[in-house]
Amino acid sequence: MYFYLKKEYQILESYISDNNSDLILTYNVIKNCSKYLIDILKEMETQHLLKAEEKRKENYYTIRDAYNHQEVDYQELINYFDISNDIGSSDHTRLPLEWIKRAVYFIFLNKTCYNGLYRLNSNGKFNVPFGRYKNPLICDEENLMEVQNILKTTVIFQGDFSKSLNYINEESFVYLDPPYRPLNSTSNFTSYSTGRFNDDSQKKLAEFFKEIDRRGARVMLSNSDPQNQDEQDNFFDELYCGYEIERVAAKRNINRDAKKRGAISELIIRNYP
Numbered sequence: 001m002y003f004y005l006k007k008e009y010q011i012l013e014s015y016i017s018d019n020n021s022d023l024i025l026t027y028n029v030i031k032n033c034s035k036y037l038i039d040i041l042k043e044m045e046t047q048h049l050l051k052a053e054e055k056r057k058e059n060y061y062t063i064r065d066a067y068n069h070q071e072v073d074y075q076e077l078i079n080y081f082d083i084s085n086d087i088g089s090s091d092h093t094r095l096p097l098e099w100i101k102r103a104v105y106f107i108f109l110n111k112t113c114y115n116g117l118y119r120l121n122s123n124g125k126f127n128v129p130f131g132r133y134k135n136p137l138i139c140d141e142e143n144l145m146e147v148q149n150i151l152k153t154t155v156i157f158q159g160d161f162s163k164s165l166n167y168i169n170e171e172s173f174v175y176l177d178p179p180y181r182p183l184n185s186t187s188n189f190t191s192y193s194t195g196r197f198n199d200d201s202q203k204k205l206a207e208f209f210k211e212i213d214r215r216g217a218r219v220m221l222s223n224s225d226p227q228n229q230d231e232q233d234n235f236f237d238e239l240y241c242g243y244e245i246e247r248v249a250a251k252r253n254i255n256r257d258a259k260k261r262g263a264i265s266e267l268i269i270r271n272y273p
Helices: 002-008 021-049 053-069 074-083 097-112 141-151 161-167 199-214 235-239
Strands: 015-018 155-158 173-176 218-224 244-252 262-270
Touching (some): 002 141, 015 161, 021 053, 021 074, 021 097, 053 097, 161 199, 173 199, 199 218, 199 235
Parallel strands (some): 015 155, 173 218
Antiparallel strands (some): 244 262
């Protein structure tokens, strides 16, 4: 949504935030030193694709292990994100090499893991298995340069949804994309960050949605539709009563039962028609 809007429309001020520190770190690395990042990714891609499948699998788990055991001072990262939102810098010496390396690991794992999932176990370790791809595009140089161009004029910061409130006024459009509410107990197998986003979190987000509405901004939110599993489950219908709730078909390819993959209903919730 964000990159589409930035590419298609002229936006005077833009902000992007996420609670996942590694995603925000990667955005900052792309913004500030994309060419250096691309050089490293290209080499990793070349070395990975030269390997036979079993060796690729071994390489994947080696890099996953390195990613999980890399020590990162996240408070230092957060402090950096808060004070370093100057526009247009491209000097990679501004960022520590270990941060660039972590962004490389993050992208590599995304491109080579099963279905591009991002999932953490209860210990906060990335645990998605190897994906069997014939020719994965690990270094998408053209896309990375387009992302870098967009992020040059973007303020990037790490934090939960409440942190963005200071940037919202009556001229804002806000898109909220929280961790989706699990449709059933068996689908509740992922954690996007070290904190769990449960029903209480969904309720807090709904209050935040209403505060944005009170400020006069336009706001859109997406989430799962619990009525896919239980037609009587009105959790979101009650939580966002009075707002526009649209059910749309969305294709989903992740399900342990192949017969259940395909289009399902998802929710788009807005405070405008």
